Amino acid sequence: MxxxxxxxxxxxxxxxxxxxxxxxxxxxxxxxxxxxxxxxxxxxxxxxxxxxxxxxxCRQCEDAPCANVCPNGAISRDKGFVHVMQERCIGCKTCVVACPYGAMEVVVRPVVRNSGAGLNVRAEKAEANKxxxxxxxxxxxxxxxxxxxxxxxxxxxxxxx
Incomplete structure (x- = not known):
């Protein structure tokens, strides 16, 4: 549905x-x-x-073009809606290009990452948003x-x- x-x-x-x-x-x-x-x-x-x-x-397409082109499988249809698994998204914008309704965008969100030296470093992560x-x-x-x-x-x- x-x-x-x-x-x-x-x-x-x-x-x-x-x-x-x-x-x-x-x-x-x-x-x-x-x-x-x-x-x-x-x-x-x-x-x-x-x-x-x-x-x-987003029109929550049955055969969602954005999901079909995502190289990491970060976009899927589940329980009647199309959603983005942010932990898999690499921000490549292929979904943005594929969406026939212009309903996808890639945004940059601030994140805090561990630098490996025990320090938390502010960084940015590009991810699909819809x-x-x-x-x-x-x-x-x-x-x-x-x-x-x-x-x-x-x-x-x-x-x-």
Missing amino acids: NRFIIADASKCIGCRTCEVACVVSHQENQDCASLTPETFLPRIHVIKGVNVSTATL CDLCHHREAAGCMAACQRTPSSAWTAISSNS
Whole structure:
């Protein structure tokens, strides 16, 4: 079954509430107070035009092109959603090129690594970033947040509907 969320461009007001909800949903402490410009990495993006706004999201493809081209097998389909296993991702961007919806991106996250000399060193890791339907929650955070805005532009889609 293919489940995904779609934003209705005729209703979206471009408020970016969905982006904030996405980031907070994936924060360890689910608190926006700890966010910085470096850690604000939404898995969805609102695109604003002159007269229209909409969000780009992963369509959770049945035969996901991003998963098919990943050289490390870091992207897979499990329990109805396509997800990235960050520990396997090398940030090569082949998934970004393969995605027909422009819903994948590679972001750089700060990490702390052991230097081998007993010192922790700050470093960066490039990794794929995409909507995972908030698989760790009962419902997608972005969807719930959009439902509370005046536009309520988001709809959950299922191949059964």
